[in-house]
Amino acid sequence: MRSGVFISAFAAVILFAFPSTGQSINEVVAQRQQDMKAMAAAAKTISTMFKSPDTYSPTAFRDAAEAIKRYSGTRLVADFATVTAVKGSEANELIAAERERFAQLSNDLERYAEGVADAASDSPGSMPDEMRMRVGEQVSGGPLAKRPRNESNRAAMSAEHTFHMMLETCTSCHARYRLRD
Numbered sequence: 327m328r329s330g331v332f333i334s335a336f337a338a339v340i341l342f343a344f345p346s347t348g349q350s351i352n353e354v355v356a357q358r359q360q361d362m363k364a365m366a367a368a369a370k371t372i373s374t375m376f377k378s379p380d381t382y383s384p385t386a387f388r389d390a391a392e393a394i395k396r397y398s399g400t401r402l403v404a405d406f407a408t409v410t411a412v413k414g415s416e417a418n419e420l421i422a423a424e425r426e427r428f429a430q431l432s433n434d435l436e437r438y439a440e441g442v443a444d445a446a447s448d449s450p451g452s453m454p455d456e457m458r459m460r461v462g463e464q465v466s467g468g469p470l471a472k473r474p475r476n477e478s479n480r481a482a483m484s485a486e487h488t489f490h491m492m493l494e495t496c497t498s499c500h501a502r503y504r505l506r507d
C-alpha cells in the first residue's frame with residue numbers, strides 16, 4: 327500500500343518534470359531560441375529605421391513591434407516554464423528560483439513592445455520627429471530610473487525612448503538569467 331502511494335507520487339513528479347506540450351526538452355530549447363532570434367530580428371528592423379529615418383515604414387515598424395509583443399509576456403514565460411537550465415541552453419537555474427521576477431521582465435517587455443507599436447506614426451515618408459527621443463527623456467530613462475508603472479506615463483514617451491527602454495529589458499533579463507559565453 328505504502329509503496330503504491332509512493333509510486334504515484336513519483337509518477338506525478340515525472341509528469342511535472344516534462345513539458346506538457348508534448349515537445350521534447352531539445353525541442354523546447356530550440357523553439358525558445360528561435361523565438362529569441364525572431365525578437366532580435368524584429369528589434370534590428372526597428373533600430374535600422376531609427377538610424378535611417380528615410381527607411382521608415384509604418385507597417386513594417388508596427389509589425390516588428392507587434393512580433394516582439396507576441397513573443398514576450400505569457401509566451402516568454404511559457405517558453406521557460408518546464409525546462410530551464412539544460413545542456414544546449416544558455417538559460418541558468420535562477421529562472422526556476424525566481425519565477426515572479428522572470429515573469430515581471432517578460433511582462434515589461436510586452437508592455438514596452440506594445441508602447442513602441444502604439445507610438446508608430448501613420449504618416450507616409452520619413453519617420454516624423456514626434457517619434458524621436460525628446461529632450462529630457464534621456465534623463466528620466468537612464469539605467470537606474472524606475473520603470474513606469476502607469477499607462478499615461480508610457481503614452482507620453484516617444485517611440486524611440488520606449489524602444490530603448492524595451493531593449494534595456496532584454497539586457498536586464500539576459501544579465502540575470504542567461505549564461506555568459
Ligand code: HEC
Binds near residue numbers: 359360414500
Ligand atoms: C525574461 C527574460 C528575457 C527577456 C525579456 C529577453 N530574453 Fe533573450 N534570452 C533569455 C534567455 C534565458 C536566453 C537563453 C535561452 C536558451 O538558450 O535556452 C535568451 C537568449 C536570447 C538570444 C540567443 C538565442 C539563441 O539562438 O541561442 C537572443 C538573440 C536573444 N535572447 C534576444 C533577445 C531580445 C532581442 C530581447 C528583447 C527584445 C530578449 N532576448 C528578451 C531571456 C530573455
